[in-house]
Amino acid sequence: MFGAENKPATREQKDKGNSHMRRERIKIDLLIHDLKVPLAVIEAGLTSMMKRQEKYGPITEKQERVFKRALRNTKVLKNLVGDALELGRSGEGIVFFSDFPLADLIEETLVEILDLTDTTMSEKLKKCENLDHFKKTLEEKGVILSIDEALWEQQICQDETKIKQILRNLLNNALKYRKSRVELGIDCREDLVIFSVKDDGAGIPTAYHKKIFDCYFQLDASSTCSVRGHGLGLAGVMVLVEDLGGEMLLDSDEGQGAKFLVKIPLKTNK
Ligand SMILES: Nc1ncnc2c1ncn2[C@@H]1O[C@H](COP(=O)(O)OP(=O)(O)OP(=O)(O)O)[C@@H](O)[C@H]1O
Numbered sequence: 720m721f722g723a724e725n726k727p728a729t730r731e732q733k734d735k736g737n738s739h740m741r742r743e744r745i746k747i748d749l750l751i752h753d754l755k756v757p758l759a760v761i762e763a764g765l766t767s768m769m770k771r772q773e774k775y776g777p778i779t780e781k782q783e784r785v786f787k788r789a790l791r792n793t794k795v796l797k798n799l800v801g802d803a804l805e806l807g808r809s810g811e812g813i814v815f816f817s818d819f820p821l822a823d824l825i826e827e828t829l830v831e832i833l834d835l836t837d838t839t840m841s842e843k844l845k846k847c848e849n850l851d852h853f854k855k856t857l858e859e860k861g862v863i864l865s866i867d868e869a870l871w872e873q874q875i876c877q878d879e880t881k882i883k884q885i886l887r888n889l890l891n892n893a894l895k896y897r898k899s900r901v902e903l904g905i906d907c908r909e910d911l912v913i914f915s916v917k918d919d920g921a922g923i924p925t926a927y928h929k930k931i932f933d934c935y936f937q938l939d940a941s942s943t944c945s946v947r948g949h950g951l952g953l954a955g956v957m958v959l960v961e962d963l964g965g966e967m968l969l970d971s972d973e974g975q976g977a978k979f980l981v982k983i984p985l986k987t988n989k
């Protein structure tokens with residue numbers, strides 16, 4: 720309404736705004752970062768009480784269960800802190816490439832997820848000696864892993880932390896929204912690694928295929944079903960995929976389950 724207020728921002732004003740936003744972001748990141756120390760102290764304390772009973776005194780079986788649960792949850796918190804920092808780093812467009820075996824990536828991601836929801840299964844997965852055994856164990860949980868032996872053994876060069884975070888979010892969603900089955904497929908073509916995460920749940924109507932990538936958007940957020948979340952996972956995954964120069968495709972419709980396809984270019988670490 721008043722001319723002066725409607726004038727487009729000058730370059731100087733824009734720079735000032737950006738610098739303010741950057742400073743705010745740094746402060747939030749620092750806060751998240753500083754959670755790491757008290758968390759490490761809690762974790763070390765619990766571990767010592769469990770593992771050094773000659774020093775701290777014996778614990779009962781019941782107490783051990785409580786310690787284990789508390790420890791598992793410090794792990795959850797550590798992951799959350801790591802994820803939050805990783806997103807901040809993504810905002811800066813920073814990526815860290817390294818060579819790592821696909822087998823480790825898949826194993827660690829699935830164990831991490833199941834550690835929170837099904838510790839017996841995560842323990843079983845850790846003990847698997849080969850791909851076949853790993854696949855069969857996962858099937859008990861309704862998870863079908865599709866990857867060939869040669870690829871399982873292969874090393875790829877990419878940002879491992881970010882890929883783990885992408886997979887963790889997509890798999891968590893698939894496990895949360897499925898009826899009974901989740902399929903994880905991994906394929907490599909030329910200089911691309913392709914992950915597909917598919918479930919047999921209620922699916923996502925086409926009209927919402929864009930919306931679900933918005934922060935805080937949830938289909939049927941008012942529903943009283945037991946599924947909880949914040950509507951942040953997919954928005955974060957999109958930022959990470961873009962940061963890695965990849966693309967994400969969604970194939971889904973109402974009543975037909977959902978399939979997320981993530982294509983990420985591979986690097987040569989030379
Ligand atoms: N596999 C899926 N099947 C059906 N709907 C899905 C699926 N994945 C995501 N959605 C829908 O998209 C919304 C956004 O997903 P997103 O992962 O961002 O959030 P969330 O899982 O609800 O919570 P958060 O990931 O923050 O814990 C979900 O609330 C859900 O409505």
Ligand SMILES: [Mg+2]
Nearest residue numbers: 892948952953
């Ligand atoms: Mg989610």
